Amino acid sequence: MSAASSGLLRLFRRCPPANLAPYRHFIVADRHVGWVDPDFARVLAEFPAVFYLTDRAVHLHDRLDHVEDRSAAVADVLAKLHERGHVPGWRGELYPVNRRFGEAPLLLMERAATPMFGLQTYGINVNGLVRDGDRWKVWIARRAMTKHVDPGMLDLIVGGGVPHGIALADNLLKECAEEACIGPTLAERARPVSMTTMAIDAAEGLRIGVQFNYDLELPTDFQPRNDDGEVAEFQLWSLPQLEENLRRADDFMFDAALAKLDLLVRFGIVGPEDPDYLDLVAQLRRPAPFVRT
């Protein structure tokens, strides 16, 4: 492997920022909230009571002027498209459509459809850390080979999307319990430490995401456990081991790798002596790809 490919920017070469030029703006209530592929835009145009197309954009019909009306109308369309096989992996979870976290949603939409509309979604990640003298180790999960998305890849021990109607702190407790059997007393000690963003192409469409990262110090005798069969194994790594992996391999899921690069920067494992340092910091702080109106 060449020296050039051993840098920490390899993640962004594997998954570069999506080229949004071919996409149409998705507009709700005059606000740019997403990106729609031109082929999918033509499908949406079959529902003129709900969507209409202009040169550069797909609009949700202005006649739908409340979040309830918009959500119901879009849900009807999505149900029909789902029957035609257009919305794979239906989850039965509603995600808020807005332009920044916590803002009143303009629309609620089935999670599985959000990549097709290029919507910004929100997620939490937890770095499970264990003190090792004056250094730190971090718990890493390997996804089960039976997972639909990214089987066998390395992941955080806890992470998940944040649906509509659940507070971040509650979502964190729920995911900690479900994904690693971390009880509420321990999970409550998780501390928010950063935000990372992404806008990449994925099999299911565009993944435009805002991730809230938390650090959680776990006791040395704590052993994460997974009861729902989604994790094949947990491993405890030193931070230099994590850095080495991120430099040499493509083993991590994209969002987990982002959170781990952020961890290496915040903990000073990577510093200004790395020739890619400032590019790396810039990649972790990419602005959301929406036109502000």
Added chain:
Amino acid sequence: MSLIDHIHRCQSADMRRFLPWLIGGEATGWVRRDVAARLDKYPTVFACDDRVVRLRDHLATFDHRSAAVGDVARDLYEAGVFAGWRNEWFPVLRRFGAAPLMRLERAAVPMFGTHAYGVHMNGYVREGNRLKLWIGKRADDRPIEPGKLDHLVAGGIPLGMGVMECLTKECEEEASIPAALAARAKPAGAIRYRMEHQGWLRNDTMFVYDLELPADFKPVNSDGEIASFRLMELGEVEEILAAGEAFKFNVALVLIDFLIRHGHIRPEHPDYSDLALGLWRHE
């Protein structure tokens, strides 16, 4: 005033007022339009039109560029276009870590709008589960932001100095932190902003460090830049930030970053996303 106003203040440059300054055909800085008109009077050094200012291509080496631009800078200083000559060289860089294209008197950097790099160090003390930050008060005779609250240690990185070397030197000068203690400082990220300050362009990148200090450590300033130091609770730091402009403008950004990284400003804050993303100005 709220926290987000510090971001708006430091990410405020209206680039329509500036022309790109090209060295070897590549944008390297930004020059105010009225300054471009003055540079046009030195046709052997600059080629100006209504869109760009170019350094003449015959100035092809570090030495030639530094000497020619240095003479012009001295002229403009003596003509009163800018003030505060420092006799300190800053490198002109297109990318941090690359070989400098030339050197420039520090006081002339904002006039040419080239990237400047600095170190900022948060010095903190742990008390049980809580952190406290050492905060300095700038001397009243400082040319920039006199009397404002400041970090324990901060400084621009001059020509030929490494980041850690600069931090060690500033630790000694600004807070009498010995080299052995300074060596424990940990890099924690970087912040980039571009603002108009006193009419000039600050195009700055700050390397951020955190240093945990012993409870009995007392900073002492030895270069006259800081008048006094005080240990502050994070809650008080946030209150002062939210109340106004008591902190030096760029120190506010480093403190917002510290408060985010240490879980003090949380995602539930209504401006969290804009605060977090506002710490980096993309080209």
